[in-house]
Amino acid sequence: TPTSEIRKGLAGVVADTSAISKVNPATNSLLYRGYPVQDLAARVSFEEVAYLLWHGELPTAEQLAEQTRAERAARTLPDDVKAAILELPTACHPMDVCRTAVSQLGAHDPQAEDSSVEAELAKALRLWAVMPSVVALDQRRRRGELGVEPRDDLGYSANFLWMAFGAEPEPAVVKAFEASMVLYAEHSFNASTFTARVITSTLADMHSAVTGAIGALKGPLHGGANEAVQETFEEIGSADRAVAWLEDALASKKKIMGFGHRVYKNGDSRVPTMRSVLGDMVEHYGEPGVLDLYDTLEQAMFERKNIRPNLDYPAGPAYHLMGFDTNIFTPLFVASRMTGWTAHVMEQRAANALIRPVCEYNGPEQREVPGSAR
Ligand code: CMC
Numbered sequence: 001t002p003t004s005e006i007r008k009g010l011a012g013v014v015a016d017t018s019a020i021s022k023v024n025p026a027t028n029s030l031l032y033r034g035y036p037v038q039d040l041a042a043r044v045s046f047e048e049v050a051y052l053l054w055h056g057e058l059p060t061a062e063q064l065a066e067q068t069r070a071e072r073a074a075r076t077l078p079d080d081v082k083a084a085i086l087e088l089p090t091a092c093h094p095m096d097v098c099r100t101a102v103s104q105l106g107a108h109d110p111q112a113e114d115s116s117v118e119a120e121l122a123k124a125l126r127l128w129a130v131m132p133s134v135v136a137l138d139q140r141r142r143r144g145e146l147g148v149e150p151r152d153d154l155g156y157s158a159n160f161l162w163m164a165f166g167a168e169p170e171p172a173v174v175k176a177f178e179a180s181m182v183l184y185a186e187h188s189f190n191a192s193t194f195t196a197r198v199i200t201s202t203l204a205d206m207h208s209a210v211t212g213a214i215g216a217l218k219g220p221l222h223g224g225a226n227e228a229v230q231e232t233f234e235e236i237g238s239a240d241r242a243v244a245w246l247e248d249a250l251a252s253k254k255k256i257m258g259f260g261h262r263v264y265k266n267g268d269s270r271v272p273t274m275r276s277v278l279g280d281m282v283e284h285y286g287e288p289g290v291l292d293l294y295d296t297l298e299q300a301m302f303e304r305k306n307i308r309p310n311l312d313y314p315a316g317p318a319y320h321l322m323g324f325d326t327n328i329f330t331p332l333f334v335a336s337r338m339t340g341w342t343a344h345v346m347e348q349r350a351a352n353a354l355i356r357p358v359c360e361y362n363g364p365e366q367r368e369v370p371g372s373a374r
Pocket of ligand 1: 256263
C-alpha cells in the first residue's frame with residue numbers, strides 16, 4: 001500500500017537490505033562486509049577488497065592467487081572496442097567513453113545473458129579487470145599518445161598507472177592510488193549503485209546495469225565532484241584567495257564541490273585516510289601550496305556553513321598530483337566502484353523484487369480531448 005508521505009530524493013527511505021557495506025552516519029564509519037574501510041586501505045590490497053565485496057570474506061592466499069590469475073588474463077580490450085574508443089570524438093567526456101566501452105563489452109561477452117552466480121562473478125571480474133585499459137587508453141589518445149599494453153607482472157593499481165603513463169610507477173604513487181581505489185570501491189545505496197540495482201531488478205544483464213550506473217556517476221552531485229574540486233582549486237589558485245572566493249561563491253548560491261554528503265552530516269570517514277594520501281603526494285611531488293589551499297578552504301567552509309568535505313575533496317587534487325588529466329578522475333572512480341556495483345548487481349539478483357515506486361500525480365485533472373472523434 002502506497003504511503004502518502006513524499007520523500008523527495010528518496011532521502012532517508014530504506015529501500016532494501018544489503019550485506020555489502022554499512023554506512024553509519026552517527027559514528028562516521030563505513031564498513032565493507034564488517035571491516036572499517038580505513039583499516040582495509042591500510043592493510044590489504046585493492047584486489048583483496050574486490051574479493052571481499054563479491055564473496056563476503058577476504059580471500060585465502062589460494063583464492064587470491066586464482067582471482068589474480070583470472071584478472072591479469074582479462075586486462076586486454078577486444079580489438080574492436082579499442083578501435084571504437086580511438087574513434088570517439090575527443091570533445092566528449094571520458095565518462096562517455098567508459099559508458100560506451102562497457103556497453104560494447106556487453107555485446108561481446110559470451111555470458112552476457114547468463115545470470116548464474118558463476119557467470120555473474122566471471123563478468124564482474126572481467127569488467128573490473130578491463131577498466132584500466134579503457135581509462136588509460138582514453139587519456140593517452142587525448143594526449144596524442146599511443147596505447148600501452150597491460151603488464152601481467154604488476155598488480156591492479158601499478159598496472160593502471162603503467163598503462164596510463166607508460167612508465168614504471170613509483171611505489172609511493174602506487175600506494176596512494178591503491179588507497180583511493182579501496183576508498184572509492186563501495187558505498188551502499190548511492191545514486192549509481194541504486195541505478196544498477198534498478199536496472200538489475202528488471203532482470204536485465206550486468207553490463208546494462210553497469211552502463212546505467214556510469215551514467216549516474218557522471219553527474220557533479222555524485223562522482224563528477226572529484227573533477228569539479230580540481231577545477232575549483234585551479235580557479236582559486238592559492239590559499240590567500242580561498243576565503244574571498246568562498247564568500248563570492250556562497251553569495252551566488254553555488255554548491256561547493258567536494259563538500260557535504262547526503263548521509264554523513266558530521267564528516268566522511270574516508271576523508272582522513274585520503275587527506276593523508278594527499279599529504280604523501282604533496283610531499284612526493286613537492287607541492288605544499290596544495291595543502292595550504294585544501295586546509296584553508298576546508299576551514300572556511302566549516303566556519304561559514306558547518307559543512308565538511310567528502311572523499312572527492314582530497315581525491316581530486318591527489319589524482320592531479322599523480323599526473324592524471326582532470327576529466328579522467330571520474331573514470332578512475334568507475335574502475336574502483338565497478339567492484340561495489342557488481343557486488344550489488346549480484347545481491348539484487350539473489351533476492352530480486354522489481355524496483356518500481358509510485359508518485360503523487362500533480363498534473364491537470366482528467367479532461368476532454370478537444371475535437372470530435374475521428
Ligand atoms: N556547498 C554549499 N552548500 C551546501 C553544500 C555544498 N557543497 N552541500 C550542502 N549544502 C547546503 C545546501 O545548500 C542546503 O542548504 P539550505 O538548507 O540552506 O538550502 C543544505 O546544505 C543541505 O544540503 P542538500 O543539498 O539539501 O543536501 P543533500 O543531502 O541533498 O546533498 C550533496 C548532498 C552531496 C548533493 C550536496 O552536499 C552537494 O551538492 N555537494 C557538492 C557536490 C559533491 O561534492 N558531491 C559528492 C558527494 S560524495 C561522493 C559520492 O558519493 O559521489
